[in-house]
Amino acid sequence: MEYIKSQKYDLPKLQAKMMGPNPLKLQEEMLIKHKIPAGSLVCDLGSGQGLTSVMLVKDYGFTVYAADLWSDPEENRKFFDEMGLTHEQIIPVKADATNLPFEKEFFDEVVSTDSYNYWGRDPEYLDAKLLPFVKSGGYIYACVPGMKKDCHNNLPEELLLSWTPEQLIYLRDIHYWTAIVNKCK
Numbered sequence: 001m002e003y004i005k006s007q008k009y010d011l012p013k014l015q016a017k018m019m020g021p022n023p024l025k026l027q028e029e030m031l032i033k034h035k036i037p038a039g040s041l042v043c044d045l046g047s048g049q050g051l052t053s054v055m056l057v058k059d060y061g062f063t064v065y066a067a068d069l070w071s072d073p074e075e076n077r078k079f080f081d082e083m084g085l086t087h088e089q090i091i092p093v094k095a096d097a098t099n100l101p102f103e104k105e106f107f108d109e110v111v112s113t114d115s116y117n118y119w120g121r122d123p124e125y126l127d128a129k130l131l132p133f134v135k136s137g138g139y140i141y142a143c144v145p146g147m148k149k150d151c152h153n154n155l156p157e158e159l160l161l162s163w164t165p166e167q168l169i170y171l172r173d174i175h176y177w178t179a180i181v182n183k184c185k
C-alpha cells in the first residue's frame with residue numbers, strides 16, 4: 001500500500017513522537033473507505049502525543065478530542081499549536097478510557113490507533129464504558145498491533161528476549177478480538 005497521507009509526516013521531529021509501530025500508517029490503512037462524515041466530532045482515544053489526532057483534523061476534516069491517560073495535554077496543546085491547528089479544531093484532554101469524562105452520546109465517532117489493546121481486553125468494556133459516549137449510528141474504528149496466532153500458552157523464547165509475558169498479553173490475534181467485540185450487545 002502507498003501511504004499517501006502518512007508520508008507527509010515523515011519528519012524526524014514527528015517520528016520522535018511515535019510510541020510504537022507507525023500510527024499514521026496504521027490509521028491511514030484503517031480508514032480506507034471509512035464512513036465518518038467530514039466535520040464529525042471524533043474522539044481519538046489513546047491519542048498519545050497527538051500525531052494521529054493531527055492527521056484526523058488535517059487529512060480527514062474532523063473536529064478532534066485528543067484523549068489520553070499518560071500524555072500531558074499541555075504538551076499536546078503546544079504541539080497542536082505548532083502544527084497550525086486552532087483550539088476549536090483539536091482539544092487535548094487527559095482521560096481514562098475506562099472512565100471517560102464526557103457527557104453521554106457526546107461523540108459522533110471514536111477512532112483509536114494502537115491503544116485499544118491497553119484497556120479493551122475487558123469483554124464488558126465496549127457496552128459499558130465506550131458505546132454510551134457515542135451517538136446512535138456512530139462508528140468506532142480501532143486498530144491494534146497483534147499476533148497472527150495467539151501463542152500465550154507456549155511463548156517462543158525469541159519473543160521473551162524483548163518482551164515479558166505480561167507485556168505480551170496485550171498482543172492477541174484476530175479470533176481473540178472478534179470474540180471480544182461479539183460479546184457486545
Ligand SMILES: C[S@@+](CC[C@H](N)C(=O)[O-])C[C@H]1O[C@@H](n2cnc3c(N)ncnc32)[C@H](O)[C@@H]1O
Binds near residue numbers: 018019068113
Ligand atoms: C502505544 S501508545 C499509542 C499512542 C498513539 N495512538 C500513537 O500511536 O502514537 C498507547 C497509548 O494508550 C494510552 N493509554 C493506555 N491506557 C489508557 C487508558 N486507560 N485511557 C486512555 N489512554 C490510555 C497511553 O497513554 C498511550 O499514550
